[in-house]
Amino acid sequence: MILFESVSKKYRGTKRPAVDRVSFNIERGEFVFIVGASGSGKSSCLRMILREEQPSGGRIHVLGHDLSKISNRKVPYFRRNLGVVFQDFRLLTNKTVFDNVAFSLQVIGKSRGFIQEAVPDVLEMVGLGGKAKRFPHELSGGEQQRVAIARAIVNKPAVLLADEPTGNLDPATSLGIMQLLRAINASGTTVVMATHEATFVDIMQQRVIELSQGVVVRDEQRGGYGETAAIDLGDLTEAGARVLRASEDVVRSTLSAHVEPVAAPADPEPLSVEEAEFAMQQEPVIPEPPAAPTIPGAPESLADDDLDLTVLAPRQASQAPSAPPGTFSAALGLTPNEDQEDVGPVR
Ligand code: ADP
Ligand code: MG
Secondary structure: OEEEEEEEEOOOOOOOOOEEEEEEEEOOOOEEEEEOOOOOOHHHHHHHHOOOOOOOEEEEEEOOEEHHHOOHHHHHHHHOOEEEEEOOOOOOOOOOHHHHHHHHHHOOOOOHHHHHHHHHHHHHHOOOHHHOOOOHHHOOHHHHHHHHHHHHHOOOOOEEEEEOOOOOOOHHHHHHHHHHHHHHHHOOOEEEEEEOOHHHHHHHOOEEEEEEOOEEEEEEOOOOOOOOOOOOHHHOOHHHHHHHHHHHHHHHHHHHHHOOOOOOOOOOOOOOHHHHHHHHHHOOOOOOOOOOOOOOOOOOOOOOOOOOHHHHOOHHHHHOOOOOOOHHHHHHOOOOHHHHHHOOOOO
């Protein structure tokens, strides 16, 4: 589903490659940590998956597509399959929680009816059911990150990329975010999370790809953080180390109480008419071999034959409310409406 074949990235004006012949294959339904010290190349890898950066060498396939063959014009359609969250949340400060999430659907041409149903559902799922009318500055950091996650998953992306999503949060709040990401993964979404925080990686016992100076130094199915960048308790004051150990204990016991290492797939609920319509739009042309369970309606893979990404375009685009292209849609990689002439028949 996400395949890196000897991928390198050298930024202009730098001596060493930021990413150096990295290869891995992430299957549908996996939860994968990309770990490593600051500067080891984690964000560069995520940006290449999003096609925000292009590799200087090697090949990347995402959802069956060779990213080097996707034209710039089709990139926004491709990105609809990927949800993204960042360390700094990136919410629109002048919009309510509801409107932050709704806007990401408006810019891809979803109908008002769809938005009125989907946004409350996803806010409920991330634990913000009662906070739809709040503005970001009226929320805690953890709540703001939940809004960002709601926005990232509301369109049921096949893949959720999270770049240091707990980087600005305290341990207890981070724990809630980790549980949420785990739940999203358990419902079928592939999750790739970059982090340099050891605690959750150790506890979660998921696949760990470790980078050091752009090179994969470890790829373990059920790894911990490892030694390369783990916090050395000896470097901390005794008081600091006590706090850290205590918070790890809390996190460990809470997580073991609430998160099973391998969550059983939830029984899919019956689809509403809108969901079923969404599912039909997103139906893969060539299904991949069965692997992990999927969210009802989540796209599994795209056709490998050509790059007709019109399959990703919304059916209701022609009657959709128009939203002006702006920095937010650009930041999210969403397409302005002029591209929607491209909408083709649903296959
Ligand atoms: P991480 O996310 O693990 O901290 P990054 O992927 O951000 O690592 O960075 C890897 C290396 O690439 C670092 O040395 C960083 O300075 C360099 N780098 C990242 N982005 C750019 C850029 N746009 N231009 C030049 N160098 C960059
Ligand atoms: Mg980074």
